[in-house]
Amino acid sequence: MRQLYYEGPRTLVWHDVPEPTVQADHEVLVSTIAATTCDVDFAVIMGLSPFQPPFSLGHESIARVVDMGDAVHGFEIGDIVSVPYHRSCGTCGPCKDHLPLHCDQNEGPLLPTYGFPHAGEWGGMFSEKYRVPWASRSLVKLPENVDPLAAVSLGDNLTDAWSTTVPHIRKKPGAKVLITSFGGYGLYAAQWALAADASLVTYVDHDLDRLRLAEKLGAHALEWDPRLRSNETYDVIVNARMGQEPLEFALRSAAPGAICHNCIIFFENIPLPLGPMHTSGVTFISTYCHARNFMEQTAEDLAANMINPRLVESEIVALDDAPERLAMPSHKPILLFEQGLH
Ligand SMILES: [Zn+2]
Ligand SMILES: [Zn+2]
The missing domain is CATH 3.90.180.10 (Medium-chain alcohol dehydrogenases, catalytic domain)
Structure with a gap:
C-alpha cells in the first residue's frame, strides 16, 4: 500500500x-x-x-x-x-x-x-x-x-478550534473574539466563533487569500504586521500563528478577564508580556490539543x-x-x- x-x-x-x-x-x-x-x-x-x-x-x-x-x-x-x-x-x-x-x-x-x-x-x-x-x-x-x-x-484542528472558541462564547454570549492565524486552524476557529454568535470576530493573517476568505465568512480581517497594535480588546483569544510577536500581540489585546488559548508549539522558550497580562487578568492556556x-x-x-x-x-x-x-x-x-x- x-x-x-x-x-x-x-x-x-x-x-x-x-x-x-x-x-x-x-x-x-x-x-x-x-x-x-x-x-x-x-x-x-x-x-x-x-x-x-x-x-x-x-x-x-x-x-x-x-x-x-x-x-x-x-x-x-x-x-x-x-x-x-x-x-x-x-x-x-x-x-x-x-x-x-x-x-x-x-x-x-x-x-x-x-x-x-x-x-x-x-x-x-x-x-x-x-x-x-x-x-x-x-x-x-x-x-x-x-x-x-x-x-x-x-x-x-477542527475539534481544537471548536474547543478554544465555542464553549467560551456559549458562556459569554456576544463575546468579542480575536484569532491570529497562518492556516486552516484559524479559519475553522473564525467559523466556529461566528456560528456561536460572537459579536465581533477579528481574524489576523498575512495571507491575502485567507484574509479574503475570513471576510467572506463574516470575520473582520486584519493584515498581520509585526507593528500591529489593537485598539480593540477581546474576551476570547486564539493564537494560532507561529512566532513570538503574534502571541505578544494577542496577549496585549486581552479584555479584563479574557481567556487566551495558545495552540502553537514553541520549540524554544519565549518571553511573555506579564505586565499587561497581570493588568487584564487574562487566563492563558497553552497546551497540545x-x-x-x-x-x-x-x-x-x-x-x-x-x-x-x-x-x-x-x-x-x-x-x-x-x-x-x-x-x-x-x-x-x-x-x-x-x-x-x-
Ligand atoms: Zn495537528
Ligand atoms: Zn489511557
Whole structure:
C-alpha cells in the first residue's frame, strides 16, 4: 500500500509498504477515505520544525473500519470514523483526567501521535490503511448526515478550534473574539466563533487569500504586521500563528478577564508580556490539543449544521499529485484516498 513520507524540506515521497494488520484484540484497522494537513505539517514540510526526516506524515483523516479485534465493540466493518491524532486507552488515570495525550498505556517520552518521527510502526495517516489501538473508546463514529470530507479534520484542528472558541462564547454570549492565524486552524476557529454568535470576530493573517476568505465568512480581517497594535480588546483569544510577536500581540489585546488559548508549539522558550497580562487578568492556556475530549461535541455541532468546514478547504488533491502539491501546501488540501465522495 502507499504511505507518504516526509524526506526533507519540501520533499515528499510515496513509499510502497506492507499493509498493516490488526495486532491486538482492542485494535481496528481502517482504510483512509481522505486526509488533510494540520498547520503543524506546514511547519514540518517547510523544514521549520526540529523533526528530522524521514518519517511517514499525516495525522488528520477520516477513515472506514475494515477489520477489528475481538474485543472491539460499538463499531462495524464499513463504519465511517474519525480517528484522534493521538492514541489513548480511555481508561487509565490520565485518560480519566481528560489528559489522553499523557495516557499511561503509551511507551516512550514523546507524545503518542500519528505522523511524526516518534510514531514508529503506527506511521502517519497519509497512508492507505493504518491501525488504531483501544478503538472502542478512541474512534468516533461520524453522524450519518455529516459529509465525511467536512469532518476530515475532526481528529485534530477542527475539534481544537471548536474547543478554544465555542464553549467560551456559549458562556459569554456576544463575546468579542480575536484569532491570529497562518492556516486552516484559524479559519475553522473564525467559523466556529461566528456560528456561536460572537459579536465581533477579528481574524489576523498575512495571507491575502485567507484574509479574503475570513471576510467572506463574516470575520473582520486584519493584515498581520509585526507593528500591529489593537485598539480593540477581546474576551476570547486564539493564537494560532507561529512566532513570538503574534502571541505578544494577542496577549496585549486581552479584555479584563479574557481567556487566551495558545495552540502553537514553541520549540524554544519565549518571553511573555506579564505586565499587561497581570493588568487584564487574562487566563492563558497553552497546551497540545486533547482532541478526544471534544470530538463528540464537535461532531454533534457539525451534525446540527452549525458550520460548513468545506468552505475552508483549499483544494482536492489526487494521490499521484500529492508529493508535488504538498511540497508547498495550501492551507487545507484534501488528499482523496477513496473515490466517489466529493
Ligand atoms: Zn495537528
Ligand atoms: Zn489511557
